[in-house]
Amino acid sequence: xxxxxxxxxxxxxxxxxxxVMKVAKWALFFLLGLLTQxxxxxxxxxxxxxxxxxxxxxQGVPGxxxxxxxxxxxxxxxxxxxxTQARVDIDMTSVDLGDKGWNQDIxxxxxxxxxxxxxxxxxxxxxxxxxxxxxxxPGKLTLKGATHDVVVSxxxxxxxxxxVLEGEVPLKRVQFKIGDGAWADTSVVANEVSVRFKLVFKx
Amino acid sequence: xxxHRYPLxxxxxxxxxxxxxxxxxxxxxxxxxxxxxxxxxxxYAYHKWLGVTIFGLVVVRGVFRFFNPPPALPEDIAAWQxxxxxxxxxxxxxxxxxxxxxxxxYSSAAGVPTVPFGMPxxxxxxxLQKDPVSASALKQVHFVLTRLLAVMIIxxxxxxxxxxxxxxxxxxxxxxxxVRFWQ
Numbered sequence: 001x002x003x004x005x006x007x008x009x010x011x012x013x014x015x016x017x018x019x020v021m022k023v024a025k026w027a028l029f030f031l032l033g034l035l036t037q038x039x040x041x042x043x044x045x046x047x048x049x050x051x052x053x054x055x056x057x058x059q060g061v062p063g064x065x066x067x068x069x070x071x072x073x074x075x076x077x078x079x080x081x082x083x084t085q086a087r088v089d090i091d092m093t094s095v096d097l098g099d100k101g102w103n104q105d106i107x108x109x110x111x112x113x114x115x116x117x118x119x120x121x122x123x124x125x126x127x128x129x130x131x132x133x134x135x136x137x138p139g140k141l142t143l144k145g146a147t148h149d150v151v152v153s154x155x156x157x158x159x160x161x162x163x164v165l166e167g168e169v170p171l172k173r174v175q176f177k178i179g180d181g182a183w184a185d186t187s188v189v190a191n192e193v194s195v196r197f198k199l200v201f202k203x
Numbered sequence: 204x205x206x207h208r209y210p211l212x213x214x215x216x217x218x219x220x221x222x223x224x225x226x227x228x229x230x231x232x233x234x235x236x237x238x239x240x241x242x243x244x245x246x247y248a249y250h251k252w253l254g255v256t257i258f259g260l261v262v263v264r265g266v267f268r269f270f271n272p273p274p275a276l277p278e279d280i281a282a283w284q285x286x287x288x289x290x291x292x293x294x295x296x297x298x299x300x301x302x303x304x305x306x307x308x309y310s311s312a313a314g315v316p317t318v319p320f321g322m323p324x325x326x327x328x329x330x331l332q333k334d335p336v337s338a339s340a341l342k343q344v345h346f347v348l349t350r351l352l353a354v355m356i357i358x359x360x361x362x363x364x365x366x367x368x369x370x371x372x373x374x375x376x377x378x379x380x381x382v383r384f385w386q
Contacts, residue, residue, distance in 0.1 A: 057323070058244050058248075059244060059245065059248035059318065059321045060248075060318040060320075060321030060322055060323050060326070061248070061315060061316055061317075061318045061321075061326075062316060062318075062323075062326075063315070098314055098333070099314070101239075105239045182240065182241050183241060185241055188241040188244050188245060189241075189244070
């Protein structure tokens, strides 16, 4: 079964024009990459070997989950991190917290509200090396209809013929109303959520 | 009538356990039926903190009791009653030990670690791996043991009151500080 999402689903059907623009932008982007042969362009995330998971604490108790469906594209050149471009789209309905009941609860309006906001996305442009093999990149995270700046920290390595980008994105859940209303109380479920990823791209 | 009372630390430990049991029992009964809410999360957390505390207290009580044997019962109590008392007290201690233990194991099997007082540094190790089958079995064990404890507590209270009102032999006062109200 193909775990990648069909591209048409990525932004729902609310903004067709924006979709066209995005597709055009990405098409241009990859075309340029191919033409110049300077940029190490990778696409087609290996869903079987890639992982996106997250961790949080409730009353000090560590909990976590993972997303089973997502798509990712990245252009990354270790020697030229400032040229980094990446986009990850996550199917919020594919979350797995390890419990059937919790998986349903988290889709509710107070949490992911995935009926209204089925997809969340991170767009990254430009990274800087903070130490050998370690990078930091500013990103825009769109989650539950809100967009905020995040910092993506990651490492890169080659695994055979694949490029592996592995790292994390710390975020504050209240900024995105993840856990709204009574759940906004961060003494119950902590505000800090760490999203971890391992993206394996076929070169 | 002379009453040979328990030492003060034993009294304190006993009555603290009483309060903690009232708290954890009522939380336990209420939380299972709650809708998914912060209140439910908190109830489970507090229930587990109380359980950990009761577990700690029962260990302290066991050690204290070993070095400070309970005061003798009045001589005129029937031998069968003395052995019934010894047996039921052992059973009470056993349940106070096994119930928090089964709750801890159930938590581990359910994949939700136990973190006393919400302090990550105090997180208990998970003795079992996450496994839905053992989780539901341990939940059942935890449930049955708490019902047994409830029965034993009712017997325990009934026996104390019987000694107080019927036999008037001062057995109940052994666990009460010296106050004029109960002499």
